[in-house]
Amino acid sequence: MKYYHVDVFSKTPMSGNGLTVVLLDEPLPDQDLLSITKEFNQFESIFLYPMENGMFQARIFTVQEELPFAGHPILGAGAVIHKLFYADNSTIDIPFSLAERNILIHSEKAEQHFKVKMNQGAAAFVSTIGSAEHCRIAGALSLSLDDIDKDYPIETVSTGLPYLLVPVNKNIEKCRISCSDFELFLSGYGAKFVYVFDTSTLQCRTWDNGGAVEDIATGSAADPLCAYLVKNGRAAQGDIITLHQGSYVGRPSVIKGCVDSRNEVIIMGDVAFFATGTISI
Missing domain, CATH: 3.10.310.10 (Diaminopimelate Epimerase; Chain A, domain 1)
Known part of the structure; x- marks a missing residue:
């Protein structure tokens, strides 16, 4: 082979x-x-x-x-x-x-x-997580509630794999999975994996659910994030959205995406x- x-x-x-x-x-x-x-x-x-x-x-x-x-x-x-x-x-x-x-x-x-x-098709917006859960989510990621950007919602979005999208405005470099059964934890929010992103830089991070391996660049997570940003008025249909990932493991990567006029997500x-x-x- x-x-x-x-x-x-x-x-x-x-x-x-x-x-x-x-x-x-x-x-x-x-x-x-x-x-x-x-x-x-x-x-x-x-x-x-x-x-x-x-x-x-x-x-x-x-x-x-x-x-x-x-x-x-x-x-x-x-x-x-x-x-x-x-x-x-x-x-x-x-x-x-x-x-x-x-x-x-x-x-x-x-x-x-x-x-x-x-073309990933239209995103499915699975759920919006109420603010009462934000402290619990922050703790599972070794963050404090103050690190969560309150101007952005926490949502589970999917274009094939459901991701819990967690917006932060500081300390993304400190983010680590600190939950003993993180896969079960995420399932409570309808998610398979987590995708943490800095709202000012669009620097993103995700891991295997054991927290042992950080992914370098994740197309299946970038798609939901692009759809999320358009849905929440942080980008417009047709805008090329540039995401950054992998910097914390020495493999900086650039993912580009957009949401077209049919609300379908294109990843590049x-x-x-x-x-x-x-x-x-």
């Missing part, structure tokens, strides 16, 4: 969010896919099956579990497919099929990298190629 290591949300290798894209020769058991993901030890790996019914079948794994959707794996896989199968095309639309949805991405070849974007990112190889199992 061939694999490609790409860096997403960056124009140059060894920055942005690393990703392993594995081209499967044949289906493998779920445990093997999880074990391969653990071996590469990226935040996520994506496995691509041969095209079927005009679509590339894909599965996405973290080192802990399979995800129904994630943003940067789809963008990175789109660049790999463009380079491998459509090298003569300067631009190409590529359809993906995941377990629960189909996604069409658009890839454009640049000089040394690829520019990839995808650069993809750079770092390495390729063969899996020998």
Whole structure:
């Protein structure tokens, strides 16, 4: 099996969010896919099956579990497919099929990298969290109530994965998960993960729910945040919103997104190629 290591949300290798894209020769058991993901030890790996019914079948794994959707794996896989199968095309639309949805991405070849974007559809606004819960949420993130920006709501929003969006106006650098069962904690708000953002700089942070690994750049969280900012009057439809992530783990990344006239969220990112190889199992 061939694999490609790409860096997403960056124009140059060894920055942005690393990703392993594995081209499967044949289906493998779920445990093997999880074990391969653990071996590469990226935040996520994506496995691509041969095209079927005009679509590339894909599965996405973290080192802990399979995800129904994630943003940067789809963008990175789109660049790999463009380079491998459509090298003569300067631009190409590529359809993906995941377990629960189909996604069409658009890839454009640049000089040394690829520019990839995808339409995430309309965001689902799951819930707005009442102020009585804000102190509890702040505490679970090693923050104080004063760190929460009271001019912004705390909301759970989803474009495939539901994120609890937590606005702060200071001390984002001190933010850490300090809740013993954070996944259960988040489920009480209808969320799978948390996304903390500084309202003045749009610097963002998220982690695995154990708090052990901070993600470098998170497309599936950037989409809900872009929709949230437009919904709450902090950006307008059509505005390009620039989010920053990864600075606290030494991999600064830039994620761009917008909400179009149909209220659908578009996420955009650069993809750079770092390495390729063969899996020998």
